[in-house]
Amino acid sequence: MFLPFEKMPSYSRLWIYQSDRELTDSEVLAIKNVLTNFIQNWEAHGNSLVSSFEIRYHRFIILCVNEELTKATGCSIDKSVELMKAIEDEFKISLFDRTKIAYYDEKNNIEIAPLSKIKELVTQQKISSDTIIFDNLVQMKDQLNSEWQSKASNTWLKRYFANVLS
Template identity: 45%
Template structure:
């Protein structure tokens, strides 16, 4: 299944890593959802994935049918159900994810700021820009060095 680079994406970042069992269960739920996801009765070309054990990514190719407010609401409802069932926080925009070694870590804003202060997070640290809007941006602007991210403007005084 081929998706347009302009396909819309939504990224939900967990405050903790999913276990392998949780990841399988969540992917099953997401798959069941995306297979029947509709907008005004039109099937949406959609997929869902989990990356790094932390990020739920929903993708919709709108070249076939556009996403509507109702269809977005239904996806948010599903993500909220996942949040409750698996006791994770998927909507906290103050949790910041970054790479360390081969893995991903998530910190709250204050702890992240401390790590920048003590130079554990540097201009070269890869951070995740969950604000990307489409597949092309996901592939090119999602994982970026701290210096090139929106995070650096928030924490610029520390660099």
């Protein structure tokens, strides 16, 4: 059952899928239609999942489920993963590459960098401990406001700064 994202409770579980490129307006609209159709029929063991989605910054697809009502099960999560893979194929994007991070550059544009380049970007001062990083590992809706966009020094990325700066 679809519920507008803003009406989903703060304790709702979520998954964030980061596109390797910015989506066009028409792609965002098409993906919204696909996700709306999927969510209207998304179930776990025959029970409707109260769920929603958002696409932020033309780059992040966020799925959200109120598990207080019905838990997302392995099979229902697998169906959402299959959907994301179909979206990848249709729109020629990558949504599952967890080895790339998104961050705001000095001009406030969202950039994507592979983890293997972090040391170089820190050395070049393109990423600092104050750079805002998107931490796509957050799992609850209330974390979107408090932890999803954080200074690099406050995220899991801090271990890379320790290695680079030592």
